[in-house]
Amino acid sequence: MRDQISKYTGKLLADRSACADGIAFAAQDDALITAGAPELAALAGATLSRLNSLALVAARPTLPFADFLVARAGQGEECIVPQDTETRTFLHDIPFLRRKDLSGDAAPVLARLLGNRKGVIVEGVGIVAVGAITVEQAFINYSSVFHSTFVKYLQDVLVEGFRLPGEEEAFDSFRREWLRPLSASGLDFVEALSLEKEAILAEIERVGRYTVERGLVDSFFGNISAVAGERIYISQTAASLDELKGCIDPVPADNSSTTGITASSELLAHRKIYEQTGARVILHGHPKFSVVMSMLCDKKKDCAIKDCWKDCPHVRDLGGTPVVAGEIGAGGLAKRVPPVIGASGSAIVYGHGVFTLGRAGFGETFRAMVDVENFCREEYFRQLDITKA
Amino acid sequence: MFGWTGKLLHVDLTRGTCERREIPTEILHAYLGGRGLGVRLMRDYFRLGPFEPDLPLIFAVGPLCGTSSPTAARLSCVSRSPLTGTIYDCSAGGRFAWRLKAAGLDALFITGKSPAPVFLSIDPAGDHLHPAQSLWGKGVKETVAALGQYGSVTTIGPAGENGVLFANIMMGEGNSIGRGGLGAVMGAKGLKAITAQGDGVTGVADKERFDAARGDVMRLFRASPVIFGELGIAEYGTPALVDLMAQRRMAPTENFRSTFFADSGNYSGPAIRKECGARKEGCYGCPIQCKKASAAGEPLPEYETVNHFGALNGISDLHAIVKANSLCNELGLDTISAAATLSAFGEARGRFPDAAEVATLLADIAYRHDQGELLSLGSRRMAEVLGKPELSMSVKSLELPAYDPRGAYGMALAYVTSNRGGCHLRAYPISHEILRKPVPTDRFSFSGKARIIKIAEDVNAAVDSLVACKFAFFGATLEEYGELLSAVTGVEYGPESLKGIGERIYLTERFYNCGNGFDRSHDTLPRRFFEEAGSAGEGIDVHPIDRARFDEELQKYYRIRGLDEDGRFGDRNLLDELP
Structure with a gap:
């Protein structure tokens, strides 16, 4: 499974959804293994060992949108509900843990949340997602949460504007630095596809x-x-x-x-x-x-x-x-x-x-x-x- | 109480009594229903032999039955199998489960032996045993027709009456409680049939939450190509798998000597639709409707059946296969074990039966006549009598279905870890190794498979206790079904807690089996799969399974399960730890 962890760590880096120094995986067959950023790896291992699943990823997103969504959520709210198709169909909602509720060992409460949903946002820590039967599944669920939070945050900002200190600056940074020009240049295509x-x-x-x-x-x-x-x-x-x-x-x-x-x-x-x-x-x-x-x-x-x-x-x-x-x-x-x-x-x-x-x-x-x-x-x-x- | 009725009907056939009793709420919460409840109710009886009168035959529905939860109008039948000697359960649809629940029952616990044939009628107005001498010897259709006035019918055919070790209990709508010979257990009790009717309604604790969860399930069904895709099982039934298994080179052929049958296109999903005018049928209230029936209303065969009466016996005539399926249904025989036993018999004598002989032999089996006497014992005992035990393609005496283990290593492992013998449905790795759900896994690798199989076994034990159909999980997951269950019962369940329940059920079954002498020596595949290659083609090589790697993964599985190297529990008394 180490080869799978290496592969999907590479994918998280390639799609720029997670910080290079903030990625950890845990996986268990007859033994539990962890890899990646030490603190996150410890959390990943401690959480997965409480779950009847094969893999888990804990990673810090390159964008702060998930944390902003948590901070913007009303008191008493425990999850965010993005309206995109991915969330509606596969995630349903995304539970979160607030920073203030993180005292001591976060693994038991994380395991409880992941016992019901595929991914969780932990404010100040990152996105934690579980893979029931493969490492790839953990990667997919992380990516889905990243996608859903991206979409919801952009929607919310358009409708409600910025509401938190530092939010507008972070968004400007996203706009100027994270986003890259999108084009098809440099790609080769067969312009007239054969029937072969x-x-x-x-x-x-x-x-x-x-x-x-x-x-x-x-x-x-x-x-x-x-x-x-x-x-x-x-x-x-x-x-x-x-x-x-x-x-x-x-x-x-x-x-x-x-x-x-x-x-x-x-x-x-x-x-x-x-x-x-x-x-x-x-x-x-x-x-x-x-x-x-x-x-x-x-x-x-x-x-x-x-x-x-x-x-x-x-x-x-x-x-x-x-x-x-x-x-x-x-x-x-x-x-x-x-x-x-x-x-x-x-x-x-x-x-x-x-x-x-x-x-x-x-x-x-x-x-x-x-x-x-x-x-x-x-x-x-x-x-x-x-x-x- | 929502979801459950909290009631069990205790029937003592020896004394001729029927009594409704309470089921402790904590048992229902801990085992749900269906398979889990049945397995729990077997605790004091699991050492009894399959034909001992005191052995219970249990029918149990689940908390979702009677609601509009998709695919949940099902029950599990639980007892000890005369074919395998293991604890045994089988999930079945139709209408009977729904009627049983509507009659105010979560379970039916039948014990004893009637001195003369009887049938049992279940009705909120009164549960009664009736003489059934006139029905004894009748086929399934005639019995169902004769008892229709009493409600939904489940019955045995001649095979069950005559103690065929792979006799089914048949639902009136053509569904079956199959594989392990529980029809013979019912026959040994002198019980010909059971009818159920009632108009009770299953209460739902939170209707709004239920509707939302149901919507989530249906959305996932629609998103699943296997379920509602234009080439999926809603359109073609499970024979939709014929072409796929041929392409993947894992269709068992001629008693598993090869894995490709050139004529399989004759009985593919599209071929059945064209030749038989297949139309949609299905279990009560099921949106998928994967069962198919001919224009005349005759139930058409499933994937396993067409492959085993087809490729496994070298028969390419679709109509002969349909006829064999109908005969099995009428006689109350399991199609997989019947066809696989005939195939092993064919290889042993050097000639596979042709279409005409199949029909004759099936009748001989059901009536234990002539060669049927030997064949009625199933392939393992038959092959041993013939001095060729290696020709039985079975695990724990249960004949293997139509997924060659050389083409899917998770399937290979799951066949041997299954608590009821060589069954594809306990862990159902075909879902990810072939059908790519929920995510694809490498079918030619053992990597991670021990953990994956363990998890899937737990999941499916929970699914069988809800009771929901495995096919629902080509789209939905325990996330959505946990939500349905919580909404119906008012008790909070989620995927992890349901897997915990599944693990409890699985380990209980394993503990029972170990108590009856099962250990690692029974957790193995027929020698052929380790020594002979399957059929290569389309760039696919089907190698023999690496025995050392297989054994290594099995040991991993034992460690994950908390078992010793022999696959047993050591000094641990598991039952002391469980509710």
């Missing part, structure tokens, strides 16, 4: 890796596909987009084989998009600013619909990209995205992420996703600046 299986698989693997490297997903989720004749090649469910070799399912268009039962939960959406648009390739990611902006609706106050993420029938617009509601998998997204994505080549799903398509190859798709995210980033800061002014 090996070439398609190689290109999907490469573009999947690009998608992770450019930060267009949380942890490594999202999905990607290409159609060739009567076959859709699509990434498998729970597959790392940056490690797709051997994890791409060929699915016959006529469903004459069920080998693709392991395909992405968005297979139906991909299939419908192909049927309705004639596209060759599709990319789906969870770029953060797109997720934030998709949930911003000026009609919310007056609207009778409360479960916007699934019930909103309207097609809104973000810089020419349609925004629709719909839950993942068989939950409605597959009905609402295909009719709207053809014209613009991209679509945003409320609180979830972005679909883009390409008529010939992945270059067009990838650049479209970058453009959508850049628009949403610029629009976010434009609105924030107006609010501040």
Whole structure:
């Protein structure tokens, strides 16, 4: 398991979600092992030893947003409830421990909280997340909490402004230093994808890796596909987009084989998009600013619909990209995205992420996703600046 | 009390009495229901032989049964298996569980032996034993039809009456309490059938919380490609796995001599839909509806059944496989053990049975006629009698299902650590090794598998005690089901506390088994898997399992479980520590 710990420590560093000197893992088979920053490792080990799970990560995020959310929470509140799809579907809510409640050994109370939820925020310490059966799962849960807190904090700041000492300065630092320009430059694409299986698989693997490297997903989720004749090649469910070799399912268009039962939960959406648009390739990611902006609706106050993420029938617009509601998998997204994505080549799903398509190859798709995210980033800061002014 | 009724029906067949009794609340809180409650109720009886009259046969529902909790209209049947000699439980759906709960019961505890065949009718207005001489010898359909006026029916067929060691108890809707021969236990008691009806409602402590939790579960079902994906089990039933197992080169073929059957496409999910006009069926109130039935309403076979009557016996005719499945259902035979026993028999004599012979042999087994007398003992005893014990592909005498252990090392380990013998459902590692849920693991590696199997066994023991369907956990987790349980009962449960309950149940079962002589020597796979390779193809090599690495992981598993090197408890009396 040490190789797994090393691998996922590297991923936390690569996606810049955790501080280099603030990462620790614990894992247990017939013996408990810990690795990483000594204090965090001790906490990780002491907590995991109380749980019927295999792995745990405790890490200090590179951004202070999780701590700010805790500090902004009202007295008596014990968890935050981000509204993005990842949280709604998999995390439900994120419990937190306040700094003032951390006296003595934090492991028992952490273990109690992690006995009910996948991840916890410990104010002043970081994010602690558990992996029930793999080290990778702990990494995923950490990443999901990081993503959810990022999205919620940006939403809250836009609506409520800064409320804490030092908050605005930290946010400016995030804006100027943490955020990097997002582009597709320097990446190679096959502009006209062939129909040959090996070439398609190689290109999907490469573009999947690009998608992770450019930060267009949380942890490594999202999905990607290409159609060739009567076959859709699509990434498998729970597959790392940056490690797709051997994890791409060929699915016959006529469903004459069920080998693709392991395909992405968005297979139906991909299939419908192909049927309705004639596209060759599709990319789906969870770029953060797109997720934030998709949930911003000026009609919310007056609207009778409360479960916007699934019930909103309207097609809104973000810089020419349609925004629709719909839950993942068989939950409605597959009905609402295909009719709207053809014209613009991209679509945003409320609180979830972005679909883009390409008529010939992945270059067009990838650049479209970058453009959508850049628009949403610029629009976010434009609105924030107006609010501040 | 919410969730539970707090009542057990105690039936003494020797005396002909039925009496409703209280179940202590602390026992319900500590063991939930289903498998856990049944295992707890076996505490004073686990050393009794499977056919001793005083051995109880227990049916137990869970606290979620009777609510609209997804997949929870189920029960567990618990006793000691005549096939394996182990403590035994099986989870089953249908309508009977829901009716039993609606009749005001959490459990049914049947002991004794009736001097003449009887059936039991359960009704809030009165629980009664009735003469059933006229039903003895009847098939399942006829029995169900004859007793329909009494409510939902569960019954044995001729196989159970005649003591076939892998006889099922069949639900009226075609579901079965399968694998371990509890049908024979019921038959030995002279109990032909049980009916249940009632209109009781299971109370929910916090309706708003319940609705939210149910919404969370359903959202995860919709997000799961295995459940509601267009190629998933809601569409094609478990035969959706046929193509996948073929591609992964782990479909047991010709008594596990190989792991790929070129004609498996004949009985794949899409083929069954096309050839049989498969339509959706399912357990009461289940949103998944993974059962499939023909246009005429005949239940269609599951994945394990199509593989074992197909590849395992070298049969490619779908209609012959469907017929074999229907025959087993009618006679009350377990399809996996029946087909695997025939396959071992086929290899022993040098010829696998063809489709026509399968039908004849199944009837012979049920009536213990001719060669059926030997085959009715299951593959392990049959192979020993024939002097070829190595040809029984079983663990603790339970025939292995349709996942070749050479293609999934967690599965290999889980087959031997299972407390009921070679079963895929105790830890269900196919979920992560093949179906990538909740996350994928490397199927050709033992790394971490001892801990993973232990955790999964605990989880599934809790799931079997809720009682919920394992398939629900291709999407949801104990997080959401713990929330449902808390909302229904008003008692706080979460994933970790539920796993703790699961561990308690698992260790109790292991303790019972050790008390009956089981130890490490029984925790092993047939020799074939360590010595022969499976079928290579599509860039996949299926090697024999490394025995040294397997043994090393098994020892790790024992340490994690707190067992000694022999897989036993040493001087520890576990039962003294438990509620």
